[in-house]
Amino acid sequence: MLVQLLSSHLFLFQIRSVYGADYEFSQMRDLYGFQLDPRTLILEEDSSKQEHNGDPLLRCALSCQNDCQTFEFKDGVCRLYKGFTVIKSADPNQVVQVRIKHRLDPQSPPILPMGPQILVFRQNASDQIFWPPGVIALNKNQTSALRYSILDEIHDLRGTDGSFHFKLCYPELNTNLCYRWSQSEHPLAVQGQDVPKNFVYKEGPFSKYRGFFGLSQSTPHQCLLNGDLSGSSRWWFALGTYHSFGGQDMFPGPAERIVTLVELYVEL
Known part of the structure; x- marks a missing residue:
């Protein structure tokens, strides 16, 4: 698997899996006063409690496969979500950085909608x-x-x-x-x-x-x-x-x- 980190600002990954499929993870925008809907949460993992080497942020991105549609890495915790729905937060300063998975092959239909x-x-x-x-x-x-x-x-x-x-x-x-x-x-x-x-x-x-x-x-x-x-x-x-x-x-x-x-x- 080849992984290239293109930009830490845009948080853009290109991933070529062993199956030959190209994927892109990109931060679309910051949403203030909203949070990802916890009802779509698949997995929550505290990287500090895991015995893994390498960048935990990158590992979180790579773990977003199959039913995972977007992920969030915040305060050392990786969260995988099966949906894009965001809801109003009680904290107006809450910031959600929405990152979305797409198929890069232009001949293939998108895996997911193009936004939250x-x-x-x-x-x-x-x-x-x-x-x-x-x-x-x-x-x-x-x-x-x-x-x-x-x-x-x-x-x-x-x-x-x-x-x-x-x-x-x-x-x-x-x-x-x-x-x-x-x-x-x-x-x-x-x-x-x-x-x-x-x-x-x-x-x-x-x-x-x-x-x-x-x-x-x-x-x-x-x-x-x-x-x-x-x-x-x-x-x-x-x-x-x-x-x-x-x-x-x-x-x-x-x-x-x-x-x-x-x-x-x-x-x-």
């Missing part, structure tokens, strides 16, 4: 309790809560292009059903279910022409936001639903399907 993501909204109605009408922020320090929102704090999470890069997911459905798009307007700033400015559809399980054109305030006052802009009385792709629809713990999901759970992320 931050959970900004969740509604889980499995307890048959729905979103309180008009509430934007909820359970902000409880990222595992059934109802969670930091929508009031996402203004600074725009990309370098000035747009929000969103991912809307429905984890309970048979496939990992997510929509990815960007829009330059905050969803709460878009009135009357207009198409948000600079809306760019990236990918999803269905065509964008099945009613989804980004998120905006819901004109049917059944929910906080929705993504169905095909008619003023429609509210599929609902976020923050105020009451049940189609079942005691259900609400409008994607493309005329009813769901119990929806999550919204901002991709960085």
Whole structure:
């Protein structure tokens, strides 16, 4: 295995394994006031208690294989994570240095998405309790809560292009059903279910022409936001639903399907 440390600032490794695959580990950016989601933690190892030779930082990087998607080496402790999700930290000075693994071979598809993501909204109605009408922020320090929102704090999470890069997911459905798009307007700033400015559809399980054109305030006052802009009385792709629809713990999901759970992320 050949390892070349190209830059301590960018923390960039090129690794050629015995299988001939090239990988790159790179520090994408520092995130202040956030931390990697501990629910995605695979392994935590204190290098001071291990009888190994060599650079513990490099050893931590090389151990990020298979299900490991990113790693963190801090205060002598190596942590491996299976996901990129970062959550709001109680400490505003908390710094997370996100390092991501990619396949270097341009002919091969990326192993992973090209950036981390931050959970900004969740509604889980499995307890048959729905979103309180008009509430934007909820359970902000409880990222595992059934109802969670930091929508009031996402203004600074725009990309370098000035747009929000969103991912809307429905984890309970048979496939990992997510929509990815960007829009330059905050969803709460878009009135009357207009198409948000600079809306760019990236990918999803269905065509964008099945009613989804980004998120905006819901004109049917059944929910906080929705993504169905095909008619003023429609509210599929609902976020923050105020009451049940189609079942005691259900609400409008994607493309005329009813769901119990929806999550919204901002991709960085």
